[in-house]
Amino acid sequence: MNYKFWTTCMIKDKNRVLLLNRQHDALKGYIPPGGKVEFPESFVDGAIRxxxxxxxxxxxxLVYKGLYEFVNEEKSDRYIIFNYITEDFSGELLENPPEGEPTWIQIDKAMQLPMQVATKLSFPYLFEEGTFEMQIYWDIEQNQEGKVTVKRT
Structure with a gap:
């Protein structure tokens, strides 16, 4: 079994959120900032970095909101993404960052934007009480997201 750990952190400012307009490689769309957790850092430290x-x-x-994972049964791969949200931030936005242009988006308009499937599916849960766990099975034949299950706590 191969495990890979990632994080996202939704930054909320009143009625808007900061999303990256990611336009490189096959994973295009608006996404919250985040990425791979480096060993041996904690998940929160990885999200902050x-x-x-x-x-x-x-x-x-940061407030933990839940996780989603991609499961590829054929390769025995499991990508686990820990999701956080915060309203506590400071600093100035970078110009031309490598992962995509940071853009403030009205929360009620965000779902109309092109997003990666997991981002679109998990987006509403970030603003609700409790936590979520979402499991997305990779459809090998279609080379895309397949069966999705969601549990709420």
Whole structure:
């Protein structure tokens, strides 16, 4: 079994959120800042580092909202993404960061934007009480997201 750990951190400012307009490689769309957790850092430290690298902002007081994972049974791969949200941030946005242009988007308009499937599916849960766990099975034949299950706590 191969495990890979990632994080996202939704930055909320009143009725808007900061999303990256990612337009490189096959994973295009608006996404929250985040990325791979480096060993041996904690998941929260990884989220804080990734936000700074991708946006220039310093975030604090992250609230855990849940996780989603991609499961590829054929390759025995499991990508686990820990999702956080915060309203506590400071700093100035980077110009031309590598992962995509940081853009403030009205929360009620965000779902109309092109997003990666997991981002679109998990987006509403980030603003609700409790946590979520989403499991997305990779459809090998179609080479895309397949069966999705969601559990709420």
């Amino acid at each position: 990734e936000v700074r690298e991708e946006t220039g902002l310093a975030v604090r007081n």
